[in-house]
Amino acid sequence: MLGAKIRWRTACSGLSLVFVMMTVSGVQAQVGNPTENLPQQVPANSDMTLPSAGSKDASAIADIVVTAQRRSENLQRVPIAITAVSGDQLMSAGVTSTQQLNIAVPGLNLRSSIGAFQPSIRGIGTTSSVVENPVALYVDGVYLPQQRDGTRELPDVEQLTVLKGPQGTLFGRNATGGVIQITTRRPSHTFGVEAKAEYDNYETFRGSAYLTGGLSQDLAASLSVQYADQGEGYGRNLTTGNDTFKLRHAFSARGKLLWEPGSDTSVILIGDYMERADLTNSFQPYPGTTSRSPGIGPLRNRYDTYSSTDPRSAYRSGGASVTIEHDIGFADITSITAYRQGKTRYNFETSAAPVPYQTAGTSNGPNELFTQELQLSSQAGSALTWTVGLFYFYYINELFPITRTFAGYLAPNPTSNARTDSFGSEKTESVAAFGQATYEFLPATRLTLGLRYSYERRDFEGRVDTIRNNGSTASALYNGRLEVDDPTWRVNVDHDFNDHIMGYLSWNRGNKSGGFNIQQPQNPVYQPERLDAFELGLKTQFFNRRLRLNAAAFYYDYSNLQVIQFLNAIQTIVNGPKAELYGLDVDLSARVTNRLTLSGGFALLSAKFIDYSGAVFSTPLPTGGSQARPGDASGNRLPQAQNVTATLSMNYELPTRIGNFNFNLTNNYNGDYYAESDNFLRQPAYVMTNLGVTWISPDETYSVGAFVRNLWDERIATQLSTSPTIYQAAWGGAPRTAGITARIKM
Template identity: 40%
Template structure:
């Protein structure tokens, strides 16, 4: 990815929050000059790389929600799993520490080896294949962009839902650093440190370290009196090196590492108003409480390295991005939702990926702007083992099956060739065309072994035959017209096809592979700035024809099957405004979403005496899971001078109309509102900043995952309860 710094130019009365070196960028700690300027100047210019080159957001014919580091911090967003609060049309599931975003109703609830999300995640231009890499700390993030709709032409992995781009801080030439300490009402202490500067005349380096430890859990396990929903250790380390051997060559080297452990895995309790199949469940005082034989323990270690080389070859820019990533994780939880041991699941996973992407980009001054490239990826993920342990009423006799061990390995190899070009066919009218060809080959090995209650080893269990390899290929495209109606107003229309490969159910070798899904998107929009850049209004209307949808269900484990067809349509609106000392940021989305064909959907009917009846039915006319009809957010910030410094008061909130949890549309997350507030003060020298803040003031519990099985409707609330805290930031140079 080309650094935004290569082309970003500061415009009078504007600021930028693109990928800029520290000495040029605005940061989330809001110096005195930043705060003062924000009261008198217009809205800052936003530079994005949604089309593989640095461009003003208002000139890009794609629906993009762009979040600066300042906005992320103002809303007290510390992790990617909280993004739904500041990005309308986005819902986030955190399934056993797997990051599962949905954009405009498109996403997945399934997880396991080889299962990638329809919303692709990129960090500093590197694609993260495993969903286990997603739950990341945002302390060193410079900007975050949500690209809505299929991105089938330019991005390394075709994505039917969209793309989340995270850009972290780049090192600067001048020495600078930052220390931040944060403490909240659950005794979560978070320490963040950053240092950057020049090692030599040609080499700059940056290092960030974030560590958090939580002493009080959000809930309690009544079965043993211990805390649940608690992060015992959360460590994130990132380093960057910039090297410029010549005036036409830039080399960027990145390293990152993350460790997480605690009881923030799957902490199941029955869906409200339903009962578990087994007796003994006791209702806790809050929805973050459970009464389970096993808390949702988890442990994760992972990270990687990436090398990006940018070379000016005269007529174009050549960019090579090479990456390697790996992880290992362990989690265990009880699915029975009662204090007596009945079914406990342990999962040990590991995986790695290698990617290579070559891009050739035309000069920014070219009348015909084009990008050509090739992308390759190899990913390998293993579960060894997944142990299903049965006790008591589920294994009552000496010859009852008491243990199933599942082992599986999936390997995906893919190569894609892509290109896109834009040309001004008439004055102010641009035509864009892009094409991508993708070939993918996947292989799978797996099996199950069993043991009886009396200790007798059954050895390998007979399972249905599954083809050892599958292959897919696809052609996707983008066609778009954009017209610069006035210097500050852009109109555009586009047609995009998105493709997501099929694959294997890595947690269940008894299930056949699932097929690719396809999404055809039609979008028209307007981007405008009014009143001397005091108001920014971006509107996009869209229609989706979504076919062969990959749908999740829970049998013995989470699996994917193909679920017919759906039509989705709606409108996105993003609004930013400056009214004197007030800054307003917000957006909303209306989404109509329904299956038009789904004859063999899984239905899970809660039974009056406990458990659920698992059957099948026709889901045509039902809403898609985790797809909200309406969602919106609003942030209001007031800045003023006070006591020799600058004071910023913020109130932020979001509303979600709720969503159905499964295709049968039997159980639903009701509508909810999230409300937060903060007070920030910085002295005139801007050497330190003090913030007092509160999140989820209404203390709303939101369902992050549900797994309906014969044991009942197993529900996990994974959002943070009402929390108060304070943050002290110190800068040094």
């Protein structure tokens, strides 16, 4: 039944493109033929035919430059599975924030927990909001370990790059799943200004402005600001009467100063600030289950809740970085220095009941980051290219969880906990030395060897104060230290079969740090996990570079996994399981005609535990809620691992006398996945379809458009989890929305 529905929706999306073609043909007939200074039309009988491989065509797909190996290179020359998307492509596909990146990137799954950004790539990720993610996030070359720094709007993005698979040699710590690189615009000496605005049917306003220009012969600057808020939530709290799933506000600003004292030196100073406040995960019972708490009735709207309190999350952070690049003749030297501070607050009701059972929250959660990286990279063009570097990392992450329990109406007990105040602080220091070299040992055949050696020390302090119903108190102190020194490496052989086809075979070792659970200080230390990845890839271009097709098959040996378990509503992080993952990634771009372009791809994945006898399973109770029990999860799928994902974006441009019309249809298929290791809570498969049409003035100064997102109004979970009183479901993915956009660019 579900498969038939998905096939029908995919077919309808394809038919809608045909309808667009018919519509724009009618528009062209009404407005007349383009003038001769507009692009030449493609004959009707060749509209859907790619040119032959030997033909000459100026409309080839443009080269994409990436920094996946810490140097600027053509995407097709890099032996790594990469998806690269420009800022304009993200905007056309309806991607306005990092929470929607999976629309543009096959194999990327996203989860959000009380404001945290939790991506997983090829099944590698985490469902804990207090640990560093195994998918590393870099913004303008700076590593951001705090998950809430990843939940951000995307107003001034130049390029998004997703590197799939372990990238530990050059990117270091916690890049076992891959790397997400966000690169924002570089200041220009040419004056430019741009402003964008968007408004939808939930009274969501998004606005941004960008200004750049030269200050002197060797100085240029840019300023980007963004603001968003939402007037109407997606649902209602039936107990408090307030909105649920509502963006209260999001603000960010980024300033850049570029100094180029000579042709061989550049210095970029960046300062940024961001803050965000949401009415966040409002829970309701997972379909087919009941709550143990009284007063929970059926909920027709997936965004509604009976929670006794309005779940809220807020985060703000700011920082600065300096990037210095200097050409010393035989090599380029780069220094990246960064400092950042952040603070988080949140609270929510775990039972989703109108009478409070257990309210969890935090009064304060500060974090502080300092990083310093030095790189020395050889010049390109010789048989041997190399990069060496040093990296220093200092990070303090603290949390003050407060849990209030009001369970007297369920099981009166004077010795039960009424309130638990916790404190957890983890200080991390890490140093690393790394190097990677590529040598062309045979014509068109290269060998790459990379090695990184890291030392890391984590110091932990924690305290738990408990107040019982009878007024008695208890306190406990916790402390610990974890020291780890681990190598990671890369071995790769790649070969150019001709000018347009390159193949590679690689072995990458990745490690993810261990640490302490600052949310639950009483939990024991968890150890590092290890991943060995073997990948066979092919990068190709056909039809005079009008079709780009890249594919990678991979196998992962994943050991000592850090698994999140919920036992009596308490999150624990444990080691021990072993997993096996294998799959296939395919990315494509095609310029079908001078007007029609296609981009997308698909990912196939098998990700299963092969040895996990110490798992925690939850069993539904007849009275509602769940009971924890031991179980064997061997053979179960990894949390957040989707067997199939696929994306296809179609963009059609129509030049007319009154300007250009741009039509975009983006289809994103997301296979089902499980939220926890027992494979009980499940997000069904769904199809995300976004439609957009934009008119651009003849001089490209002005544009206005309209859009529909989540056309089929799919039910998308942002969090599924277990507690003793309820199987929690937060269907926080945005419903079908429609709106208008406007843009001015000079």
